[in-house]
Amino acid sequence: xxxxxLPIHTPELFAAAMTRAVDLLRAGEVVALPTETVYGxxxxxxxxxxVAKIYTLKGRPAHNPIIVxxxxxxLARQCVTHWPESAAQLARxxxxxxxxxxxPRSPLIPDLVTAGGPTVGIRWPNHPxxxxxxxxxxxxxxxxxxxxxxxxxxxxxxxVQKQLGSxxxxxxxxGPAQVGIESTVLDLTTHPPRVLRPxxxxxxxxxxxxxxxxxxxxxxSDQAVASTELRSPGLLRKHYAPRAKLRLLAxxxxxxxxxxxxxxxxxxxxxxLITRARTPRLTTNVVVSVLPSDPVAFAREIYAELHRCDExxxxxxVVEALPDLPAWxxxxxxLNRAAAD
Ligand code: TXA
Ligand code: MG
Numbered sequence: 134x135x136x137x138x139l140p141i142h143t144p145e146l147f148a149a150a151m152t153r154a155v156d157l158l159r160a161g162e163v164v165a166l167p168t169e170t171v172y173g174x175x176x177x178x179x180x181x182x183x184v185a186k187i188y189t190l191k192g193r194p195a196h197n198p199i200i201v202x203x204x205x206x207x208l209a210r211q212c213v214t215h216w217p218e219s220a221a222q223l224a225r226x227x228x229x230x231x232x233x234x235x236x237p238r239s240p241l242i243p244d245l246v247t248a249g250g251p252t253v254g255i256r257w258p259n260h261p262x263x264x265x266x267x268x269x270x271x272x273x274x275x276x277x278x279x280x281x282x283x284x285x286x287x288x289x290x291x292x293v294q295k296q297l298g299s300x301x302x303x304x305x306x307x308g309p310a311q312v313g314i315e316s317t318v319l320d321l322t323t324h325p326p327r328v329l330r331p332x333x334x335x336x337x338x339x340x341x342x343x344x345x346x347x348x349x350x351x352x353x354s355d356q357a358v359a360s361t362e363l364r365s366p367g368l369l370r371k372h373y374a375p376r377a378k379l380r381l382l383a384x385x386x387x388x389x390x391x392x393x394x395x396x397x398x399x400x401x402x403x404x405x406l407i408t409r410a411r412t413p414r415l416t417t418n419v420v421v422s423v424l425p426s427d428p429v430a431f432a433r434e435i436y437a438e439l440h441r442c443d444e445x446x447x448x449x450x451v452v453e454a455l456p457d458l459p460a461w462x463x464x465x466x467x468l469n470r471a472a473a474d
Contacts, residue, residue, distance in 0.1 A: 135298045138290035138306035141262055150262070150305050155269045157303055163187055165279045165293045166266060167307025168258040170231045170316050170332070171286040171436070172293050173202070173276030174301075175266075178212075181243040184275050188245070190300055192282045198248040199275045200233050200316070201255050204267035209255050212273055214239050218346045219321055226342045229259035231316040231332050246275050252322050262307045278315060285375050285443070285471075288313050288436045295444075313433035314467055315373075324350040331463040333432055374471040375439040377405070377447040381472055383454035387413045394419055394451065403448035407438055420445065428460040435464065439471070 141147040157164050161183040163176045174191065176183035178201045188195060203209045206224055210216045213236040220234050238246075238253035247253050255273075258264070267274055278286040279293045287293045290306035298304065317332030319339065325348055328336070380397075384390040394404060394417050404419045410426035422438055424431050442450045452468055455461045 136294065136301050136304050138294055138304040140306050142308075147262065147265075150303075151265055151269060153303055154266050154305060158183075158266070158270050158274070161186075162302055163190055164303040164305070165287075165290070165297065165301055166260075166263050166274075166276065166305050167290070167310065168202075168260045168263050168276075169311045170258070170314065171288055171310050172279040172290065173258075173263070173274075174279040174297070175202070175263075175274040175276040177270070178202075178246055178273040178275035179241055179243065180272075181245045184243065184245045187275065187277060190297065191277060191280070193277065194282065195245075196248050197277075198250060198252075198254065199246050199277050200318075201242060201246060201253055202263065202267060202274045202276050203255060203257050204229075204264045205257070208267070208273055209234075209257065212239055212242055212253055212255055213237055217321060217349070219326065219343055219348060222342050222346050223319070223321075223339060224257070227334055227339065228257040229264065230257070230334065231259070231312050232256065232334055232339070233316045233318045233330075235318065235320040235322060235329065237322060252320070254318060256316055259311075260307055262305060283374060285373060285439055286315060286436055287440075288433075292437075292440050309433070309437070311433065313436060314463060317463070324348065331466050333429065333463055336459055336462070373467045374473075375447075375450060376443045377403075377450045379439075379450045379452065379468065379472045381454045381468055382451050387415065391416050397449055397451070403446060404451060405442040405445065405447040405449070406451045406453075407435075407442075408453045419451075420447070428458075428464060432464055435467075 139150045141150045154164050161180050163186045166173050166175045176187050215237050233254045233256040235252050235254045242253050280286050281296050288310040290304050293304050312333050317334045318330040320327050320329050390413050406419050406421045408423050424434050455465050
């Protein structure tokens with residue numbers, strides 16, 4: 134049986150999907166829900182048995198902690214033992230939105246959510262359905278991206294259905310994700326705070342907020358233990374990858390591009406090329422798609438484009454090298470990991 138995504142584009146459909154999602158979450162089940170970054174695989178964050186199902190469904194390694202989603206600051210503060218001024222200011226500036234704050238976790242959050250670690254990642258997502266579900270449940274939702282471990286994150290309900298449709302009781306279709314890549318993860322338990330995963334909130338924006346508060350070293354009792362352990366598996370070199378091999382490539386004129394593609398090796402017959410804003414004329418047989426040259430619009434479309442390449446049976450995806458500018462850094466980060474061997 135394949136679960137068909139439930140639409141929510143009328144008030145009646147929204148309400149019906151809400152009832153279904155809340156009933157399942159209260160019963161300790163796992164459901165796929167839309168957020169503004171990527172689709173999430175959600176369960177009651179306070180229910181260890183429910184969270185265990187997320188790990189099983191995704192094939193996620195037990196050492197990878199899961200982000201906890203809230204829909205107001207009060208619930209966020211219940212998940213942590215300490216809410217520093219930096220968290221308050223960042224939340225005021227960027228929540229609801231694509232920012233995850235790592236803080237010392239409270240006893241409300243089971244070991245399984247944090248992979249046994251002393252910290253928890255908290256985010257208030259900016260999607261009306263996700264927010265309504267969290268408020269109706271009254272408990273926070275643990276939710277990783279709704280893909281199998283190491284596969285590409287889903288930015289549409291149909292991406293979720295293709296990977297997990299046969300094992301999920303509910304997939305809610307909230308439309309294409311508005312941001313398109315995963316949230317910025319900021320660790321506020323280190324001094325100074327550090328970014329564990331760059332996202333679409335410009336670095337200078339959260340830096341400016343941090344610069345406006347007095348940062349205190351965390352209390353010894355709150356300090357994350359032994360930083361030799363793997364702090365954030367999102368930092369793994371190979372991650373966020375399509376099935377096809379992926380390469381980033383810079384070229385001069387169309388002739389140069391044709392030569393470089395021709396030397397791409399035995400996979401040269403199934404190459405998909407993703408460029409920005411310019412359509413090259415090629416003499417080799419390559420499927421070309423053109424994405425926007427603006428990083429925010431590019432982010433919204435890149436994962437869907439990579440999903441399409443996989444579905445079309447691409448063996449090699451060649452992505453035009455990105456500009457070396459701050460606004461492109463989170464995209465560079467994802468594509469570098471996708472390209473890693
Ligand atoms: O945009 C997002 O963050 C999406 C949507 C669904 O909210 N979620 C998401 O979750 O991308 P996931 O599990 O695919 O990635 C979470 C990342 C991982 O790299 C994980 O290691 C890191 O956040 N993370 C979560 N909790 C952490 C913690 N306590 N300490 C350090 N890293 C943490
Ligand atoms: Mg993920």
